[in-house]
Amino acid sequence: MNKAIIVGATSGIGKELAKILAENHYKVGITGRRTALLTELKQSNPDAFCISTFDISDTETSILHLEALVAELDGLDLLFISSGTGDFNDKLDFSIEKRTIDTNVLGFTCVADWAFNFFEKQKHGHIAAISSVAGLRGNRSVPSYNATKAFQINYLEALRQKAKHLRLPITITDVRPGFVNTAMAKGDGQFWVAPVEKAGKQIFTAIRQKKKIVYITKRWWLIAVLLKHIPRTIYDRL
Ligand SMILES: NC(=O)c1ccc[n+]([C@@H]2O[C@H](COP(=O)([O-])OP(=O)(O)OC[C@H]3O[C@@H](n4cnc5c(N)ncnc54)[C@H](OP(=O)(O)O)[C@@H]3O)[C@@H](O)[C@H]2O)c1
Numbered sequence: 001m002n003k004a005i006i007v008g009a010t011s012g013i014g015k016e017l018a019k020i021l022a023e024n025h026y027k028v029g030i031t032g033r034r035t036a037l038l039t040e041l042k043q044s045n046p047d048a049f050c051i052s053t054f055d056i057s058d059t060e061t062s063i064l065h066l067e068a069l070v071a072e073l074d075g076l077d078l079l080f081i082s083s084g085t086g087d088f089n090d091k092l093d094f095s096i097e098k099r100t101i102d103t104n105v106l107g108f109t110c111v112a113d114w115a116f117n118f119f120e121k122q123k124h125g126h127i128a129a130i131s132s133v134a135g136l137r138g139n140r141s142v143p144s145y146n147a148t149k150a151f152q153i154n155y156l157e158a159l160r161q162k163a164k165h166l167r168l169p170i171t172i173t174d175v176r177p178g179f180v181n182t183a184m185a186k187g188d189g190q191f192w193v194a195p196v197e198k199a200g201k202q203i204f205t206a207i208r209q210k211k212k213i214v215y216i217t218k219r220w221w222l223i224a225v226l227l228k229h230i231p232r233t234i235y236d237r238l
Helices: 012-023 035-044 062-073 094-122 143-165 196-208 220-229
Strands: 003-007 027-032 049-053 078-081 125-130 170-177 213-216
Touching: 003 012, 003 062, 012 027, 012 035, 012 078, 012 196, 027 035, 027 062, 035 049, 049 062, 062 094, 078 094, 094 125, 094 143, 094 170, 125 143, 125 196, 143 170, 170 196, 170 220, 196 213, 213 220
Parallel strands: 003 027, 003 078, 027 049, 078 125, 125 170, 170 213
Antiparallel strands: none
């Protein structure tokens, strides 16, 4: 039986993927800060889920929680990072930027490093994490969100290079959604918003196929190409 941990499985994409993995006979460790939501998910399939409540930005304790969860699962094949946050911040309120950086950079790095070291010792494994199409360019309305997603994209690339250098079969999958219909999808002007069920299915397929980078939904690849090629003189005026 495959063993997985989903960091950030209380709602949205992480919760959906947890359900899909359970349906596909994975034993799944589910985490997040909201214990009641983790308990509710566990009650839907008690044999499939183990729960652990922790805040990813508390880097002192996250690792202890992850180690306890691996012991309970009795192994680990896949670690999936879905936890993330971001808010509009036109006034550059530092408390919003700090929360975003603490979660998407410090928390993310702590969990990703722990997982890589675990899989290096084990000599195989799979790390997948949700970054975002937003990480491809800066955005004046949500500066820290886009910047932290750029960090994640770059960090995942570094881990993939490291695995190759070590000649170890450690897969790194960078999941880049456009818009998915969850609490995170905020603001006007959204388009191509994917239902969470569709996003979950496409992510599961990408994991099974050991993809390096996947756009969710697939056609967001086109937006990614466009974004990367908009000249700076035009982009700065948007
Ligand atoms: N929805 C979109 O359009 C979209 C687009 C691109 C990328 N993404 C990315 O997709 C990921 C999942 O988001 P979602 O759309 O599924 O939204 P969501 O429903 O709000 O899920 C966010 C998850 O992150 C967890 N989380 C947030 N802060 C945390 C913290 N400090 N410690 C531990 N867990 C924390 C939440 O759990 P608790 O609150 O219980 O802790 C929750 O499970 C995020 O990384 C987001 O940036 C989403």
